[in-house]
Amino acid sequence: MTINNEIESIINQHESVIESSVVGLPGEKWGEKIVAAIVLKPDTSITAQEIRLYCKRNLLEWKCPKEIIFINEFPRNKMGKVLKEEVKKIFYSAQD
Numbered sequence: 649m650t651i652n653n654e655i656e657s658i659i660n661q662h663e664s665v666i667e668s669s670v671v672g673l674p675g676e677k678w679g680e681k682i683v684a685a686i687v688l689k690p691d692t693s694i695t696a697q698e699i700r701l702y703c704k705r706n707l708l709e710w711k712c713p714k715e716i717i718f719i720n721e722f723p724r725n726k727m728g729k730v731l732k733e734e735v736k737k738i739f740y741s742a743q744d
Contacts, residue, residue, distance in 0.1 A: 651711060652682075658706045659684060659699065659713075664692040669722055669735045670713065684713035685735050687721060717742055 652670040659668040666687045675681030688694065696716035703712040723734035 655682065655707060655711055658703060659686065662702055664688050664694045667722065669730045669732065671732050671736050673736060673739055681714040682711065683715040683739055685717050685719050685738060688718055715739065
């Protein structure tokens with residue numbers, strides 16, 4: 649299991665989460681930072697800080713996402729696989 653899969657597995661166990669996608673983006677301190685995009689269950693409300701605290705209880709500190717965004721759905725290919733490069737683009741456009 650890759651680190652990203654491990655982190656996604658933990659986040660996906662949260663009662664408010666349908667699915668997550670974890671990717672690495674360029675980071676100043678270590679060269680790469682872990683970020684997570686999350687799709688929430690309908691009629692749920694949770695903050696990025698609550699997800700971070702949940703991750704800190706279940707993961708090593710360095711594995712916890714440094715940025716979290718909530719989206720309605722993931723970009724997928726025809727086979728239904730999440731397109732990680734497109735998820736990265738969502739983060740880049742959110743920073744503009």
